[in-house]
Amino acid sequence: MRKQIVRLNVVLLALVMLIGGISCKKSSDSSTTAFGLSSLMCGTINMNGATSPTNIPTNPTIVATFTVGVSAASVVNAITLIRNYDTASISVNVTVSGSTITIVPVAALGNGSLYSLKFSGAITSTDGQGLAAFTRTFTTIGSFIPDGMIAYYTFENTASDVLNNYNPKAGGVIGLTYAPSFSTAAGQAAKFDGATTLIEIPNGDALMLTNDFTMAFWIKADSTKHGQFCMGIAGWYGFQFEIAGDYSWCKLAAQYACGTTSASQDLWFPGDGKTKDNGGWKGWTYCKDLTGSGGVKYFLANNWCNVVCRFTASTKIATMYFNGVKMKEQDYNLYDPPLTQATGLVYNGATGNNTFVFGFIQDKDNPTIPDAWASYDDPANNHFKGLLDNVRFWHKSLTETEIQMMYNSEKP
Secondary structure, three states, X not given: OHHHHHHHHHHHHHHHHHHHHHHHHHHHHHOOOOOOEEEEEEOOEEOOOOOOOOOEOOOOOEEEEEOOOEOHHHHOOOEEEEEOOOOEEEOEEEEEEOOEEEEEEOOOOOEOOEEXXXXXXXXXXXXXXXXXXXXXXXXXXXXXXXXOEEEEEOOOOOOOOOOOOOOOOXXXXXXXXXXXXXXXXXXXXXXXXXXXXXXXXXXXXXXXXXOOEEEEEEEEEOOOOOOEEEEEEOHHHOEEEEEOOOOOOEEEEEEEEEXXXXXEEEEEEOOEOOOOOOOOOXXXXXXXXXXXXXXXXXXXXXXXXXXXXXXXXXOOEEEEEEOOEEEEEEEHHHOOOOHHHEEEEOXXXXXXXXXXXXXXXXXXXXXXXXXXXXXOOOOOOOEOEEEEEXXXXXXXXXXXXXXXXXXHHHOO
């Protein structure tokens, strides 16, 4: 009987040990660290807090740290950066090291823009755990500026291009002074005296050698000066922005590539409401009527105005905006040849005369236009008198949403 009891006890002890072993194994499994986000940082900025950050730089390096190691293979195409206002997907470089993922946009982001950074459920840990998909949002610092600028002049006590692509030549800043801009946030503006002030930018034709084109600027013209060549490169042989002597119209004159030839055309805004359907030129599809509200002069004479001019190659449409509102639209498909073949802007000035200038219509030393009225040496000519600020160029056609957002983020 004792032998049976002993055997029973041994069996029971073995069972206890077996159960205990199983229990220990389960305990070990349950202690495995769950796979999840530990932190999301851009430098010292926490991107994983209760509120979405609004001060992320436009060239961010974002580091996501997880609780355990990340499978590098699973991260391929599993992280996306979306620009919210137009749902555009932004290209990013993604690298994995242990438990961290580093995300860097391929190109600079736009200022003042909301973005969504999305981590998909395809991401796994090195021990095979799946990630619960999540999204974090952030806004880049500053006023809204669409990305992709090629030149940007803030005139903060300097005439240099912030992007360092198109700076004035040595000795190319003449008689320029600075004055308070359209808002405190905008800082300083460039002040032109209407007689000699000039900023000379060499190789300025590169600003316009593009299919899609947008230029934007803030301007306050001094109405004591009648007739204003605000900026230009070889006049209409390149492009130039002009205000009429009586402030009844303004225009962007530009040269367009048209197959094997080129042609000049004015994006001309008289503010009279005339289109192809009521007495205007056959290519004028829209013209805002300002006759009851002060006309073009109300916007440009002694008042700050945000002006945007663009050309969209795919549609052959040129458009002008004041303060985020469409003022004029011209469809070159409806014009006479060769403009019906327009594919973009092109420089057609004389060789060596490709200096872009602020304050006049063309290069003062090597002018393309020989006429006396286009001579820099005569201070009575239409030198620009007034203030310019935040002049920007893109080799793309900004959307109307981008134009409106840019104005709204900067307006006084």
